Structure formats: structure tokens, C-alpha cells
Amino acid sequence: MVDYAQIKKDLEGIAVEDHPALVKQKSRDFYWYSPILKSQLDNVTADLVVSPVTEEEVIRTLKVAYAHGAPITPRGGGTGNYGQAMPLSGGIILNMANMNKVKQILPGRVIAETGVIISELDKQTKAHSGQELRFHPSTAQTATIGGFIAGGSGGVGSITWGGLRDLGNILRLRVITMEAEPRILDLTGWDLQKVSHAYGTNGIITEVEMPLAPAYDWVDVLVGYDDFMDAVRFADTLAHSNGLLVKEIAPIAAPAPFEYFTRHKPYLKEGQSVVVIMVAPHSMGPFEALVSRYKGDIRFRSDKVESMKGIPHAYELAWNHTTLRALKIDPSITYLQVQYPAPDHVERVRKTVETFPGELIGHLEFMRFDGSIQCSGLPMVRYTTAERLEEIIRIHEDLGCPIFNPHRYTLEEGGMKQTDVVQLAFKRETDPKGLLNPGKMIAWDNPDFDFKAGKNYLFQGLAAFMEA
């Protein structure tokens, strides 16, 4: 048994919270997007929340936890959807949100502490020198940069820059190891793959160095189409238009826009699908020429409304926010994450749209992937049973559309369905006791797990919570 009372004493001088309600609040994320994760993770909670404000405090916390054998689960804004920041073995939530200083802004790059809120980071870089992050999640107003790197993949801006996995989209990460004497490592180049999108299972990120792009006063535009596939084809053409600078292209099928985008509803037309777009002001003229040629119906543009007060950013209609807005209106909705590989991504979308009329509501995100334009999908699903959800996944895979399953809390099952040998090897180096975010890396707990057997992994530690 871990002695948390003693840990609390050992951490004197560092902010520690052990009130059960407050600890539980900081032990969750947006796992409830998934009815499956909701039933599995609802009772998960930590024993303590530790909120360091300096790297020294992080190191001291890790040292104490290591000595006591206490699990550590790092947390940023808690905006993940897959239980990334949920402590499946209890223990300590390491709340990084108070390490939020922007340290240096340079041409094309920024150095910041891990816990800065993404929109705040963008605000500072924009004010400093007209720069902003290359891309961000739709949760930019509440997510931290470190949490995005540890638990995210891409977002608003990925149409230009691709994802976090792409060399050059993270420049450096400073990482603390979970050892008797924690080490400080500065990772660059290919080494970044060891720790990005590893859910904090193999090191605690304390500082990030990220590339910046020019900041523009992006114009939010919603273009309506009576037919979803017309919207998709326009989106694809726009994505392929080298000369038009856009930051976001997301076709969203009817009835979602009119039904779920309540603040934009006055501008929308019932029954229409829309393409949610962010356009650089200096591309608006030629953009309008393209919309006109493709017979789009511009329903909304942020540069022409009287006031944006009460109207969310366009990017807060896209990515995971689309599902969030649907869930608010219809709690039976859940979602999937689909990849439609290029170059015939549009045709693949058409097939899946035809296969699930009424059951899936289309939502695509166009992005650059290994230098090619393609789209991913976050279709909304009218959920019936876990079995039917599995079937929908299988049918997608049969149509050549891989699924990244958002109803799984492990790295492998949500991702490539195989061991990430680089991340596993790094965990062996940095977390010999296996105390960092336990239960998220199957390869650590059960190296023999057979991903092809079709059975879901159930982490031992979690069983205790589920029985509770």
C-alpha cells in the first residue's frame, strides 16, 4: 500500500490537493464522448493532485513518488477524449497547468512551459511578432500545449502543416524521467517520436519548443451545399488549391449544422451540409471566386457579421467540437475516427456515406498527410450497441478506411494496433518501475497481447475501479 499521507508530507511546499471531490474532478477528461469508455472509466480517480509550478517541483514530486512506488498520471487541460489523463491505478495526478510561462519568442519558434493554454500561447506570440502555432486542437481555449503533444495528433492548421508526428512540427521537448534520480532530457529530431503521443507514459514534458507560422486574422466561413458529396468535392478542390491560404476545411453533413450549431443556426439553412473553413484575409477574394465556380452558398462569414459576440470560432464547430455540440443536443450520439487514404479519399467517403444512411452523420477534416491532401473523418454515430459499433468499424476497414478507435484507452488500440517499439524501449529507460500513467501502454503490461485476436485489452488496475 502506498502511503499518500506520507507523500503529502514529503511534498511539503508543493501544492497538493486530496479532497476527494476535487481530486475526482481532476481525474477525468472527455472520456464520456464514448459510451464504452464512460462505462469503463466512470469510477476512476486519483489519490492526490500535485500541481508543481517549477521544474524543480516536478523533479521533487517524481522523486518522492518513485520512492513510494506511487503512480503518476500527468494532466494538462484534461481535454483528451480517450482517458489519456485518467489515473487507471489511482495515485497522483500531476497537474501541469501551473507551469504556464512563455519563455522566448523568436522568428518561427517559441519556447514555453508545458502547461500554457494554447490560445494564450497564440495570443502572446501574435502580440509579440504576428506569429502563432502552426496548428492547434479545437480545444485551444482550454487545452495545454504539453497535453496536446502528449495526447493529440493534429488539428486546425493541419491542412497546411500535417500533424504532430511529422518531423519539424515539434522542435524540442524537455522531459523528466521517473527514476530514483530523475534525469532531464532534451529531445530533438527523430527522438521526439519517443515521447510525443505517448500519453505521458515514458516521461514528463516540462518545456516545449514549437515552430510558429504567420498569424492572420482568419476569416470564418460556412459554405452550404444541398448535397454532402458536393460539399466534399468542393472541400477537396479547395484543399488542392495551392494559392489559397486556409487553416481549416471541414465538411459536415446535414442535419448536424442546422441541428447542432445553435449559435450559427440563424445563418444556416435547414437540410444543408456545410463546409467549415478558415481563410486568410488576403485569400478571401480568390476564395470567393472558387466558391462561385463550385456553386457554394456562403451562409456565414465572420468579417461581415455585425458582431461575433456569442458566436464561437469556426474551429469550435470542427474536430472534436463537432461531436461535442451534437452530444449537447442528442446524448445518444457518439463518433468514430476514420482515415480515407489518398488519392481516392473522396470516393472512399462516398462509399461510407452510402453504406450508413441515417446512422452516420458525415464529418471530414481535410489535412496534409505525408505531403498529400487527404481527409480524416470524425463521423457522428447514432449509437445503438457496442456490437453494432464494432460492426461499423469492421465495414469501414473492409472499405479500405482504417479506424483509429476513440473508444479505447490504450495507446495501441486507439492507434496502430501494434507495439510502438520506440516508445516501449524509451519507457524501459525512463520509467523502470512502470509508474507513469499505468495501463495505457499494453506492450509494457502484457508484451504477448495479441492484437489480432479481436479481444479488447482490460487493464488489471482498472478492474478494481470497475468493481467498486
Place this chain on the structure above:
Amino acid sequence: MVDYAQIKKDLEGIAVEDHPALVKQKSRDFYWYSPILKSQLDNVTADLVVSPVTEEEVIRTLKVAYAHGAPITPRGGGTGNYGQAMPLSGGIILNMANMNKVKQILPGRVIAETGVIISELDKQTKAHSGQELRFHPSTAQTATIGGFIAGGSGGVGSITWGGLRDLGNILRLRVITMEAEPRILDLTGWDLQKVSHAYGTNGIITEVEMPLAPAYDWVDVLVGYDDFMDAVRFADTLAHSNGLLVKEIAPIAAPAPFEYFTRHKPYLKEGQSVVVIMVAPHSMGPFEALVSRYKGDIRFRSDKVESMKGIPHAYELAWNHTTLRALKIDPSITYLQVQYPAPDHVERVRKTVETFPGELIGHLEFMRFDGSIQCSGLPMVRYTTAERLEEIIRIHEDLGCPIFNPHRYTLEEGGMKQTDVVQLAFKRETDPKGLLNPGKMIAWDNPDFDFKAGKNYLFQGLAAFMEA
């Protein structure tokens, strides 16, 4: 007979030059890159050079020329390679180089007079707000922005932005028509296609509005490979790397780099091919990681040399400058312009490389084309006869690699081998007497010309010069 003495009087107050040697100097461009154009165009010369400094002077000049029936051929820096700015019927050279004011710099855009030198424009936008043109020709130090738009297609930066033909890469052009009462037209959107890359045959551009990109202190890098195809494969991977910000990627085959890049020679290795690259400073770290994985040999980087004095910019080794440097050393060299359509552009390159050992020296330019990465080629050719050159072109086309023939002075023969109906229709509106840059648009002179007959077009007016 046109009365040029009277024209000179009518233009009093505007700078006019009629000294034959000076007029001849302003009547040529880099047509001599092509042994074929050299023999055809060597005697071409205008009667007068008129150098307006205001739009009013342009209008007055056109009005006078129209009244006298004098041909007008506009000229920027005279850096074209196909005789774009050469007056095939004599007449007036309209030298736009003195209309060179930068009028307004805004976020993402600049408004300038047509005759500003491109590098000067970039210098001003960079100093003003850290911005620069999206792309420019390798002749940026001497070419004008208006000349680039009228006679160019893409260049350094096209790896990110594509070419001038792409919607959004030109925002607005102000154009004067050639009529009894010249009109001022402001063209935007799709209308820009009427006049861009029309060699000034259907209007005189007086003002441009161009989009800007962020300016960085680009690092010039030359990466060596013993095998040209290894260089090509690395270049292709780099071009597909979303997260690495580069402005130029040009693989150039041995022996060209060591033989022809005299100022860089001390850094190069005999027998190696090189990839000429411009990298954003904040992408240098991850770029080095990529080079290392692809076993490239970094021979030169501008951020590590003691002084760049006497060393040209990397972009002045690329595009048409590659051929220029070859010609300085070996006057028997000429070149072609090849397109290698995606997605199997690398395989197409391999086939052409294998087909012409010793006769062609590979030179590729990677760029974005309708949203996909592909490459064009400007292979250097060891010239023997016009017949063999035609044969090389045919073989390329048989291999699925279209040729844009740089040995032709007409728009159609150098381009799509068909009438551009949009540009022709616009010429009917703007130049009813056909006085603008005569002989460059076959469709105007001879609507029945058969592009499939395999015969070259010979402009009547030019015959007089050739007999001279």
C-alpha cells in the same frame, strides 16, 4: 510605313530613346539560351524605346502608338528566355522598368507598380513587416514583377505555393488596353487568367497586387549524393515532409555542380550530384535529421560559411540559372522544360535519366501542382542538331513527360500547344488592331494553324528580320 519621327514628337515629355545600339540592347532577352531562337531572333530590333514613369505616360504612349499603328512590345527586366520581350515586328519597346514604386504593404499583400525589381520589392516588404513574395524567378535581382507575371510561371517558393496560374497567387492586376481611348481595367479572380502569362499581347500591366508570405533568413544548403537518383528520392521525401519549411528543392546531376557552380566549387565533390535547398532557420534541426536518415552529404550551408561574399544565392544555381551557369562554361549546352506528372514522377525521371546518358544532365525543380508534389525538369542538353532536339522531345512525350518547349517564341508552341480562347477573346477586346507584341499569339495571326501538323509557326513579321 509608321512615322517614328512623328511619334517621337507626339511623345514629347516622355523618355524616348532611338539610338540604334541602345534600342537593340533593349530589344533582347535571354533568347540566346536556345540555339534555335538565337538563329531566328538575332536580328530583331525595335525602332524606339519608350520609358514611361507614370500610368498617364503609359496611356499617352499607347494612344499615340494606336493612332500611328505602331506595334508595342512591353518589357520588364528582359530576363525572359523565349523572346517574350522581343519586338518581332519592330516598333516600340515599352520599357516599364521606371514604374517601380511600391505603393502599399499590408498583412499578406503588397501593391506595387509593374516595373519594380523583384528583389527590391522583397527587400521593402521584408523591412516593412517581415514579409516577402510567395515565390520568385531565379532572376529576382534583375527581373520585374510585371515581367514575371506576363512571361513567367513559377520559381523559388513554388514548392509551397505552386505557380502564377493558381488562383490566389496574383490578387489583382491593373491593365491598360490598346485602343483609341485606352481603358483602365482592374482584373481579379478568374479574370486574371486573361492577362497573366500572355506576354503582354492583350494589355499593359501597370500595377500589381500580390500575396505575401512570411520572410525568413532562408539557409542555403547543398546536399551531395553519389547517385543522382538517390538525390531525387531524397528531394521527393523532403518535398513530402509537411513539417519542414523549405523554399526551394532542386536536384542537379553530376557533372553540373562541380563543373558549372564555380563559386561553390570549393565546397563540392567531383562526381557528386547535389540537391539545392533553401530551408527556414527553424526547420534546420529537423532537416538535418532527415538528411542524416537519407545518408546525404551536406557540402554547403550558408549559415556556417565565414562569409557569403562572392558566393551567389542558392536560388541563383537553380531554375534558369542552372542552364545559365552551364552555358558560361560550355556554350554547346542548351535545355528543355519537362513535366513529370505525379504521383509517379520519380519513376518517370528515372526512365528519362536512363534514356539519355551523357546527352542530358538532369535538373529537377520540385513544386506543388494542383495540391500535389511533383517535379518539373530543366535538363541541360548537349546540343547537336535541331533534329536531335526534336527527337529528344518526342521520346520524352512517349515516356509520358510533356515538354514545354523553350525553343519557341509563341505562347502556344511554348505552352499547351493549343489556342488559349480566354486570352484570344480578351485580345479581341483590348487590342483590336493587334499591335501588342505581334507574332506571339498564333491564334490571333493564324486561327487555322494546325498544332498537330508538326510544323513550327513562323511569324511573317519576323521573316523580314531573318532576311536582313
